[in-house]
Amino acid sequence: MWEYPTWEVPGLGSGMVIGLIATVHVLVAHFSVGAGVILAIGETTARRNKDLSLLAFLKIFSKWLLLIGFVFGAVSGVAIWFSISLAATRATSMLIHTFVWFWAIEWVFFLVEIVAGYAYYSSWGRVPARHHLVLAWIYASAAWMSLFVISGILSFMLSPGKWLETGNVWDGFLNPTFLPTVFLRTLSSLGLASLSAMVIVNLYSKFSRDERTRIINFAAQFLWPLVLMLPVAYWYFEGIPSFAKTLIQGGAAAMTLFFLFGIAASTLVGVYAYFGLIRAKRYINLETALLLLSIAVIATVSMEFVREGIRKPYIIYDRLYANNLAVDEVERANSEGVLASAPWKRIGLPEHPDPHLLGEKMYEIQCSGCHVMNGFNDVGLLIDGWPKEMLAYNLDRLHQLKPFMPPLVGTEEERRALVIYLMNLQDNEGANPDRKEVARDGIDSQS
Numbered sequence: 080m081w082e083y084p085t086w087e088v089p090g091l092g093s094g095m096v097i098g099l100i101a102t103v104h105v106l107v108a109h110f111s112v113g114a115g116v117i118l119a120i121g122e123t124t125a126r127r128n129k130d131l132s133l134l135a136f137l138k139i140f141s142k143w144l145l146l147i148g149f150v151f152g153a154v155s156g157v158a159i160w161f162s163i164s165l166a167a168t169r170a171t172s173m174l175i176h177t178f179v180w181f182w183a184i185e186w187v188f189f190l191v192e193i194v195a196g197y198a199y200y201s202s203w204g205r206v207p208a209r210h211h212l213v214l215a216w217i218y219a220s221a222a223w224m225s226l227f228v229i230s231g232i233l234s235f236m237l238s239p240g241k242w243l244e245t246g247n248v249w250d251g252f253l254n255p256t257f258l259p260t261v262f263l264r265t266l267s268s269l270g271l272a273s274l275s276a277m278v279i280v281n282l283y284s285k286f287s288r289d290e291r292t293r294i295i296n297f298a299a300q301f302l303w304p305l306v307l308m309l310p311v312a313y314w315y316f317e318g319i320p321s322f323a324k325t326l327i328q329g330g331a332a333a334m335t336l337f338f339l340f341g342i343a344a345s346t347l348v349g350v351y352a353y354f355g356l357i358r359a360k361r362y363i364n365l366e367t368a369l370l371l372l373s374i375a376v377i378a379t380v381s382m383e384f385v386r387e388g389i390r391k392p393y394i395i396y397d398r399l400y401a402n403n404l405a406v407d408e409v410e411r412a413n414s415e416g417v418l419a420s421a422p423w424k425r426i427g428l429p430e431h432p433d434p435h436l437l438g439e440k441m442y443e444i445q446c447s448g449c450h451v452m453n454g455f456n457d458v459g460l461l462i463d464g465w466p467k468e469m470l471a472y473n474l475d476r477l478h479q480l481k482p483f484m485p486p487l488v489g490t491e492e493e494r495r496a497l498v499i500y501l502m503n504l505q506d507n508e509g510a511n512p513d514r515k516e517v518a519r520d521g522i523d524s525q526s
C-alpha cells in the first residue's frame with residue numbers, strides 16, 4: 080500500500096510545493112497556447128492587410144513566447160514530474176500506466192510545439208511569408224492539442240466517470256468534465272496571452288500611440304470570449320462528482336469563494352474587452368494592462384485551486400485517496416496494519432516500536448501530506464485543547480468529521496499510538512490535563 084517513501088517538506092508540505100510549481104506551469108503553459116493562436120491569426124491578418132506594425136509586434140511577441148513560455152514552461156513542466164513522483168508516487172504511476180499512449184501523444188505534440196516554435200521565431204524574414212505562416216499554424220495547433228490531451232488526463236482525476244466500472248481508458252479520457260475543461264482552459268489561455276500582448280506592446284517605445292491602440296484592439300478579440308466563463312463553468316460543475324459539488328456549494332467556504340471569484344473576474348474582464356477595447360477602440364496603458372493581467376492570473380489560479388481542492392479526499396476520485404491509500408485497501412490496512420505495508424517506514428525501527436514512534440510513523444504516512452507540523456494546516460493547532468477521548472473518537476471518524484479527509488486506517492494498537500503522538504503535539508501544556516496523562520502512558524508502555 081505504502082510501498083514508496085513519503086516526502087516531507089518542512090513548513091509547506093509536499094502538496095503545497097506541487098501546487099506552487101503547478102501554478103507557475105499552468106500560467107506559462109496557458110500563455111504559450113494562447114500566444115500560438117494570436118500569432119497564427121495575427122500573422123494571417125497582418126499579411127493580408129499588409130499591416131507592418133502588427134507584424135513587427137508579432138515578431139517581438141514570439142520572442143517573449145520563447146523566453147517565458149519555452150524556458151519557464153519546460154523547466155516547470157519537468158519540475159512537476161519530479162515533485163509529483165516524489166509526493167504522489169502511486170498516483171503518478173497509476174496515471175502513467177492508465178494513459179500510456181495518451182502521454183506518448185502528449186509528448187509528441189509537445190515536441191512538435193517546441194520545434195515549430197523555435198523554427199517560427201528564428202525564421203522571421205528568412206523564409207517566404209507563406210512558409211512562415213505554416214510554421215505559425217503548426218505551432219498553434221500542436222500547442223492547443225497538447226492542452227486538449229492533458230485536459231483529458233487532469234479532468235479524469237476529478238471525474239473518472241464510467242472508467243471506474245469499465246476500466247476502459249477511453250471512458251477515462253472522455254470523462255464528464257473533459258470537454259468543459261478543454262473549453263475553460265482554452266478561454267483562459269486566450270485571455271492570458273491577449274492581456275500579455277497588451278502589456279508587452281506597452282513596453283516598446285518604438286510603437287506610436289496609434290499603433291499601440293490598434294494592436295491592443297486586435298488582441299482584445301481574444302479576450303471577449305471570457306464572457307462565456309459563466310456558462311462553461313456551469314457545464315463543468317454539472318460534470319463533477321456530487322460530493323465535490325457540495326464543497327463548491329458551501330461545504331468548503333474557500334472553494335465557493337474562489338470559484339465565484341474566478342468566474343466573476345473573468346467575465347468582467349471579457350465584458351470590458353468587448354465594450355471598451357473592441358467597440359469603443361480604447362487604448363490601455365502599461366499599468367492598466369498589468370492590472371488586468373494580474374486579475375486574469377488570479378482568476379486562473381483560483382479556478383485551478385478549486386479544481387485541485389474539490390478532489391479531496393481523493394487524488395484519483397473514488398479510487399485512490401490523497402494519502403496514497405487505495406479505496407479498496409481500507410479493510411486490509413485495518414486488519415494487517417499500516418506499518419506492515421510501509422517498508423520504508425520500518426527502516427531502523429525496532430521490532431516493537433514505542434507508541435510515540437509508532438504514532439509518528441502513522442502520522443507521517445497518513446496525515447503529513449495535508450497537515451504540516453508547525454506550518455500549513457498544523458494539526459497540533461486544530462486539535463488544541465481536545466481531550467484524549469474526543470481525539471480518539473474523532474480520529475476513528477475522520478472521514479465523517481470532515482469528509483474531505485480519507486478515513487483513518489490501522490490496527491487498534493496503531494490508532495492508539497496515533498492518539499498518543501497527537502496529544503503531545505497540542506500547545507499549552509498546562510491547559511489540557513489529559514496531555515500529561517498521555518505522556519505518562521507513552522513512557523509506561525515503553526518500559
Ligand code: HEC
Nearest residue numbers: 391392401402445446449458461462480481483484485487
Ligand atoms: C486530504 C488531505 C488530508 C489528509 C490526508 C488528512 N487531513 Fe486532516 N484535515 C484536512 C483539512 C483540509 C482540514 C480542515 C482544516 C480547517 O478546517 O482549517 C483537516 C482537519 C483536521 C482536523 C480538525 C477537524 C475539526 O473538526 O476541526 C483533525 C483533527 C485532522 N484533520 C486530523 C487528521 C489526521 C490525524 C490525519 C491523518 C490520519 C489527517 N487529518 C489527514 C485535510 C487532510
